[in-house]
Amino acid sequence: MPTSLHPQKVGVTIRNAVKRYGTFSALDDVSIDVAPGEFLSILGPSGSGKTTLLGLLGGFVQPTSGSIHLGDTDITHMPPHKRDIGIVFQNYALFPHMTVGENITFPLRARRMPKDQWPAKLNAALEMVELTGYADRAISALSGGQRQRVALARAMIFEPRLILMDEPLSALDKQLRETMQLELKQLHAKLGATIIYVTHDQREALTMSDRIAVMKNGRLVQVDSPKELHDRPCDSFVASFIGEAMLLPVTRNGAGLSLDGQALRSAHPLPAGNDLFLTVHSEKLAFAGPQTAPEANLLPGRVESCLYQGESVRIFVTLDGGQSVSLRLPSNHSGWQMMPEQGQPVTLALHPEDTIVVPKAA
Ligand SMILES: Nc1ncnc2c1ncn2[C@@H]1O[C@H](COP(=O)(O)OP(=O)(O)OP(=O)(O)O)[C@@H](O)[C@H]1O
Ligand SMILES: [Mg+2]
Incomplete structure (x- = not known):
C-alpha cells in the first residue's frame, strides 16, 4: 500500500504588504490571516494584484514593505525553494520531455530526497489525483484535465504546508473545469492543506472557497464567506462582481x-x-x-x-x-x-x- 500524503496545515499571515513598481502600487497595504487548512480564493479583475500577491507568498516578488508569516516563521525574505510551498500555475508548466512520473517526482529530486523514498511518494501522489498507472506516460499523451492533475500531484508530492494556485483551470473547457472544481474541492478535503487560489471567475470562487478575498486596484475590498459576499456585498463594486x-x-x-x-x-x-x-x-x-x-x-x-x-x-x-x-x-x-x-x-x-x-x- 502506498503511504498517503500528510502535509502539516499551516496558517498564513500577511501584514501591511505593499508592492510598488516605481510610483505604481500593485499591492497597497494588504493584510489578511488565512487559517490552517483554509481554502481561500482571491478574486478580482485583471490587473488587480492577484498574481502579485501569490508571488509575494511564493517568494518570486519581494515586497516593498510589510511582512509574511507561515505559521510562526517569518518568510518575508526567505528564498522561494526554502518556503515549502506547492505552486500550480495557469499553464501547468509541466516538462514536456519528461514522463508523468518524472514530472511529479521533480520536487523530490530538487529537494535531494533519497531515491528509495520516491516510489512510495509517487504512488501516493498518483493515487491522490486518480492517475494510478500513468507514471510512464508521456505528457503529450494526456488530456488537459489529466495534465492539470499531474501539475497538482507535482505540487503536492513534497507535502507542502501551503499550496498556491494561479488560475489553474482557466485553460480547460467549461465542463472539464467544473469537474476539476469538484475534484479539487474533494482533494482539499482529503489532503487538508491550506490552499490559496487565484481566479477571476466568481462562480468558481463561490463554489470552491471557505472564504473569498475580493481585490481591486491592489487592495482587499472584502474578505468573507461565499454566502456573506454574495448576500451582503460591502459596496457596489463587490455587488456587481458577484452573482x-x-x-x-x-x-x-x-x-x-x-x-x-x-x-x-x-x-x-x-x-x-x-x-x-x-x-x-x-x-x-x-x-x-x-x-x-x-x-x-x-x-x-x-x-x-x-x-x-x-x-x-x-x-x-x-x-x-x-x-x-x-x-x-x-x-x-x-x-x-x-x-x-x-x-x-x-x-x-x-x-x-x-x-x-x-x-x-x-
Ligand atoms: N514587474 C512588473 N513591473 C511593473 N508593473 C507590474 C509588474 N508586475 C505586475 N505589474 C502590474 O501590477 C498590476 C497587478 O498585476 P497582477 O499580475 O498582480 O494582476 P492580476 O490581478 O494577476 O491580473 P490578471 O487577472 O490579468 O492575471 C498590474 O497593473 C501589472 O501591470
Ligand atoms: Mg494574474
Whole structure:
C-alpha cells in the first residue's frame, strides 16, 4: 500500500504588504490571516494584484514593505525553494520531455530526497489525483484535465504546508473545469492543506472557497464567506462582481428607502452616504402571487424579453420607474406554466430580507 500524503496545515499571515513598481502600487497595504487548512480564493479583475500577491507568498516578488508569516516563521525574505510551498500555475508548466512520473517526482529530486523514498511518494501522489498507472506516460499523451492533475500531484508530492494556485483551470473547457472544481474541492478535503487560489471567475470562487478575498486596484475590498459576499456585498463594486446582480440607484426617504418614488422596505440597516444602490439578484426576485409574503416589496413592471438558457429561462422586466431587472423561471413544466408573454404587465416581489442596499464603491 502506498503511504498517503500528510502535509502539516499551516496558517498564513500577511501584514501591511505593499508592492510598488516605481510610483505604481500593485499591492497597497494588504493584510489578511488565512487559517490552517483554509481554502481561500482571491478574486478580482485583471490587473488587480492577484498574481502579485501569490508571488509575494511564493517568494518570486519581494515586497516593498510589510511582512509574511507561515505559521510562526517569518518568510518575508526567505528564498522561494526554502518556503515549502506547492505552486500550480495557469499553464501547468509541466516538462514536456519528461514522463508523468518524472514530472511529479521533480520536487523530490530538487529537494535531494533519497531515491528509495520516491516510489512510495509517487504512488501516493498518483493515487491522490486518480492517475494510478500513468507514471510512464508521456505528457503529450494526456488530456488537459489529466495534465492539470499531474501539475497538482507535482505540487503536492513534497507535502507542502501551503499550496498556491494561479488560475489553474482557466485553460480547460467549461465542463472539464467544473469537474476539476469538484475534484479539487474533494482533494482539499482529503489532503487538508491550506490552499490559496487565484481566479477571476466568481462562480468558481463561490463554489470552491471557505472564504473569498475580493481585490481591486491592489487592495482587499472584502474578505468573507461565499454566502456573506454574495448576500451582503460591502459596496457596489463587490455587488456587481458577484452573482447575477443588478444595481438600481435608490434614494433615502426619511429613515426609509425609495426606488423611483416607490417606498421600499429593507430588513437591513442602510449604509451611510447618499450614493446608494439596491442590489438585486435574479434568484431573489419572484412573480408576486399567493405565495408572496405580506411584507414583500411589490415592483410593478412589464416583460421586456425572455431568454431561453437551457436549465432556466431568464426574464427581463422593465419596472414602471424605467429600470431593468431580470429573474428566472426553471424550464420545467411548472416554470413553463408560469411563463409570461412579452409585453405582459407583471408584479415582482422582493422580500425585505433580500432588499440589500450598498454604497457606491470608492
Ligand atoms: N514587474 C512588473 N513591473 C511593473 N508593473 C507590474 C509588474 N508586475 C505586475 N505589474 C502590474 O501590477 C498590476 C497587478 O498585476 P497582477 O499580475 O498582480 O494582476 P492580476 O490581478 O494577476 O491580473 P490578471 O487577472 O490579468 O492575471 C498590474 O497593473 C501589472 O501591470
Ligand atoms: Mg494574474
